[in-house]
Amino acid sequence: MLRFVKPGFGTILPEDTRAHEEWIAELTGHDYAIEGWHCDLSTGIFSIGKMAQRIHALEQNLCGLLDIIRGYAENHRKIVLSILEEATASASSFCYCTDVALASAGPVYCIGTSRIDIAAASGLMQGVFAFSSEGR
Numbered sequence: 001m002l003r004f005v006k007p008g009f010g011t012i013l014p015e016d017t018r019a020h021e022e023w024i025a026e027l028t029g030h031d032y033a034i035e036g037w038h039c040d041l042s043t044g045i046f047s048i049g050k051m052a053q054r055i056h057a058l059e060q061n062l063c064g065l066l067d068i069i070r071g072y073a074e075n076h077r078k079i080v081l082s083i084l085e086e087a088t089a090s091a092s093s094f095c096y097c098t099d100v101a102l103a104s105a106g107p108v109y110c111i112g113t114s115r116i117d118i119a120a121a122s123g124l125m126q127g128v129f130a131f132s133s134e135g136r
Helices: 017-028 050-055 065-069 074-089
Strands: 010-014 032-040 045-048 092-099 107-117 122-132
Touching: 010 074, 017 032, 017 092, 017 107, 017 122, 032 050, 045 065, 050 122, 065 074, 074 092, 074 107, 074 122
Parallel strands: none
Antiparallel strands: 010 092, 032 045, 032 122, 092 107, 107 122
16 A cells, blocks of 8 residues: 555645655556546546446446545545545645445545636646556
């Protein structure tokens, strides 16, 4: 498991490229499957990869936030929602780790950034999901 993130933990910083890069570097230094995702904040639609789709028990790669967090450990959902709500309010770097209800999935790590244009009511969140070798 990553030394900086345990299930139920999350953090958000003002847009911090250095922290984001360090978090990604730590993930790539371990045996995790990493898959990109993005979310158009004007629509709230997430686009996730095939592995994330399977781990989150979703039928399509386009989904909403509630579709994604529905399978997370119940006591972690509020943490994840809080982090992602903050990330939609201002440009941010964030990470969280949660357990997925599917017992064999293992922990899910999410590292992302957000870019916001309040005047245009638009923005983008993007990042990676990482899955332990147990969950693949």
